[in-house]
Amino acid sequence: MGLNPKLTLEDIARMSGVSRSTVSRVINQQPNVSEPVRQRVMDVIHQTGFHPNLAARSLASQRSYIIGLVIPRSVQNLFSDPYIPLLTQGIAQTCNQNNHTLALFLFNTEEDEYKLLPRIRRPGLVDGLIALSTHADDELLTQLRQGDIPYVITGRPMNLPDASYVDVDNLYGAFLAVRHLIHIGYRHIGTITGPLKTTTGMDRLEGYKKALFESFIEYDPRLIVEGDFTQSGGYYAALKILPHQPDAIFIASDYMVLGAIQAFQENGLTVPDDIAVVGFDDLPISSQMSPSLTTIRQPIRPLGAKLVETLLDIIDNGSQPPRRVIFGTELVIRESCGAHQKMVFQGDG
């Protein structure tokens, strides 16, 4: 198993008494190699610990087997939200399973946008890109579209009519959350939204409105406060909404809930007795916190997996027609909504 330093295909070929081409066929699991030859070559490969040189393979095959994950500057502050690491995990894992390498491109400064993007688009670096969707006016996505690199986007993008994306059903998820609160008996329901420049933020707000509308509850604009998916954003949004005395609140991300609950506590309010809360995401902490959080579960890791699979499909088969995958969401009832205390009612369609 020793790693002889500079072994090449040619070396392995010589050592196993065949040609370079045959060794290549064995390594790439191509057909048209007889079983005894395949065995012999495999033995030599294992004995020598040989691995083909990736740069050479990339050059010859015009594929690098590298997938890039692009995290725009506008979601940088969100990097502390467990959502992104979780998604990254799903993506990384699926890359590994498909024998691809994951390259991470974080845009920190505005300068990066000019410097990094051309670098990413260099030929011979990545086969394709996964981009986190951002607000409408993000330069990044429009630049992507102009390039010739295959890409998918997490979350429905705003102004890219024929982009491929993977998303969750934000509208219906939010709808489930708010309908649940209504079923329990709350009527003065507020919401802390995501950034309303993003489709995610907008869709979840739509779901909120739809649930109220369906139950003929007039909605009070003062009970709708825009957040930004950060913890401190949740905190300040909560402070802003409290004077209008909601009896329940739908918060568009679990991470914002953390900040909001702190605001409630400082104002002497207990969850769920004084104010009921339903979140969105179902992060690992959400079940551990106290009170445990009623929330909308979205399948974050599977989403990451699907992103990779979709991208590989596009790389192999072209970007047309655009792929669109929407994952379902699920209401997870725990303590923070007060369902258990307030009434017998439990399940939800």
Place this chain on the structure above:
Amino acid sequence: MGLNPKLTLEDIARMSGVSRSTVSRVINQQPNVSEPVRQRVMDVIHQTGFHPNLAARSLASQRSYIIGLVIPRSVQNLFSDPYIPLLTQGIAQTCNQNNHTLALFLFNTEEDEYKLLPRIRRPGLVDGLIALSTHADDELLTQLRQGDIPYVITGRPMNLPDASYVDVDNLYGAFLAVRHLIHIGYRHIGTITGPLKTTTGMDRLEGYKKALFESFIEYDPRLIVEGDFTQSGGYYAALKILPHQPDAIFIASDYMVLGAIQAFQENGLTVPDDIAVVGFDDLPISSQMSPSLTTIRQPIRPLGAKLVETLLDIIDNGSQPPRRVIFGTELVIRESCGAHQKMVFQGDG
């Protein structure tokens, strides 16, 4: 600025009336190119939007300009701790600044350890690796040592005598934290440690002990509870320590503080009135939570930057002698230690 698809050095050479070699020299900013020629070539490059093919460059130069970040399975659960994303940011940013690409290798399953590592070590993929240090018996690091790939480790590793690493002064940081608590007047000081299989966990415990020793305070083993750097680990460790009624507690990571504070609240204890808390890390949330957290600040992003710089140094100049960089830490006094209420004393050396 249009991206003509398949431009090569040769094309640029023809278009600017020079040879391939000269274009290469211009692109790589090598000397021995006359100013007018350089100008002419640069103009053509800008007009055409040409970027050299990275796979070809890697093959010819035997450098990929890719750096791998290896996150072992044993720190996977920590991915929700903002520490790792923050570190990753520092690393990514510095990679960009040095025109390197960051590849992310997350080990999710045990299987990955066997499958992924050989892939990482393939020639032509990465120039070097940054590995998060883990507990002593982690297979990963010893495997790294056997390889021929340059690497650095975050945090002093346990059984790698001549590995290069970048770390913070955990011992002195913890010492500062506990000495501060002693200065304020606390005497029954507990600690929730990190995993004691890691040097980080051990060093911070040593610092705790050293501060007590220096003040002739006998330490009570029941006040030392091992945590695991996770939020829920902090919660359970706190529950375990509370019966022994510490008046102050040093918690070895801010993220564990989050869990611990929840345990305190459930037991009706207020911070800092009933129990004083000092953390470690100084995460972004630490200043925002309520009460704001007194903690030991470690320079996470600079640490990431130094990791990259050290690795590049090793790649260029060889791994001997091993590089060792230790960053200093700093006590940040806020509300959770009760210093402001309890006494006039403020500063701390």
Place this chain on the structure above:
DNA sequence: TAAGCTTGTGGGAGCGCTCCCAATTCTTGC
């Protein structure tokens, strides 16, 4: 038994760079 398949194998060409050395041009000193 010859002609036509199918299956297995080998080697040339080429992917697009870098690096080295040879060739050319420009300086400079005496």
Place this chain on the structure above:
DNA sequence: GCAAGAATTGGGAGCGCTCCCACAAGCTTA
């Protein structure tokens, strides 16, 4: 005005693969 040297420039070789085509066997089929 010319040799010696420095500064430029060009082109060949090669990095280690993949891909294509040619060729060698073995196997049908008439």
